[in-house]
Amino acid sequence: MVYGDSTLVINHLNKDWSCSSKKIDAYCAEIRKLEGKFYGIEYHHVVRDQNQPADQLSKIGSSHTAVPSGVSVQDLLVPSIKEEKEVEEVPPTEQLVLAVPSPVTDWREQFIKYLTNSEVPTDKTDTERLIHRSKHYVLVDGNLMRKSAKEWVL
Incomplete structure (x- = not known):
């Protein structure tokens, strides 16, 4: 018996819903x-309100409070799975055109451009996202x- 508090995950595993993303x-x-x-x-x-231990752990994680003794924490810095890349087969009669992506920035x-001289992207959505996300960053000696959460620099 596997119990989980994520409706999305449980419904995917029970095959009630189809998986909508590659991840x-x-x-x-x-x-x-x-x-x-x-x-x-x-x-x-299991509804989270009926699963007190999981509810308490989620509150500790989201509030960044001190972890109580007896609870171990492991930060996952990389995904625990590797996504399989889809490979499309091209019939031999067709030509394959490769698009070379622009250099990765x-x-x-x-x-840094936004914080130093208010330079923003041309796309309105990207600009709004940048302004919102930049509130979490500060430049210190050009870095x-x-x-x-408490305005301390990490």
Whole structure:
């Protein structure tokens, strides 16, 4: 018996809903591999209000309070699964055209440009996203630093 408080995850695992993204699909595929190691498996949704330990842990995680003794925390810095890239087969009669992407830019450049001289992207949505996200950053000696919830520089 597997109990979870995510309606999305439980419905995907019960095959009530189809996986709508490659990431969720990759996690579902990984779980399907583990299902063969059990004689039977059932997935049940538990409302978070009826699951006090999980509710308390989620509140600790979202509020950044001190972790109580007896609770271990492990920060996952990389995804626990690898997405499989789809490979399209091209019939031999067709020509394959490769588009060379523009050089990859450092994600920090847009924040540094905005914070130093208010330079924003041309797209309105990207501009709004940049302005909103830049409130979490500050420049210290030309280096981009992230501020914590209490305005301390990390």
